[in-house]
Amino acid sequence: MTIIMIFLAVIGGATLSIQAALNGRLGGNVGVFKSAFLTFSVGALVTALLIFYFEPNHAVTLMDVPKWQLLGAMCGVPYIVIMVLAVQK
């Protein structure tokens, strides 16, 4: 189990660096924020589709959990913006 999870994490990291390369290049063409917006909006669309078809029902929804648990996104945005800026340098 642990091995599979580590393997998954390594694949996740590899995807992340492909994404960094692509986003950096896109950012150079259309601007940092525009590139970050594309990442998040397409990501939201893809996950919305996945939820629609694959997600089982849960007793707890996003509206019920303590609000601080929703702060993760606030960390994601700086990451994407910094990544786009850094790859170009």
Next chain:
Amino acid sequence: MGGMGLSVEAGLLGPLGSEVGELWATFSIFAVGAALTFLLMLFFSPRNSPSFFSQPPSLLLGGVLGPVYVVILTIATPNIGIAMTMIGILAGQIFKSLIIDHYGLFGTTERKIDVKRIIALAFIIISLVFMAQG
């Protein structure tokens, strides 16, 4: 800085994912992120920047890869812990980045693999093994 934000994100996502489901947790990240970056883009983006539709489609794939990563993050963190997940991610990231840099894939500048870079990768793998045993 970017990396620190990322592991805080992983720490928050793990528990959230086991409560409301991995996909919902991922969705919360992307929905809030899209809203925030839309505002940033609206007010701070250079005017008249080229449209997405004038870009080669392959450049736009970054958006599709994002969810893959976040879903993995959400699934792996509760099982093996944040530190382990991050090192795994790091290993994959560095390995793949070396290849991208080496061949100058996706239009990035070519930076050849040298001994230093190989040693760096070896250390990451060693730390992964140590963490797995501990």
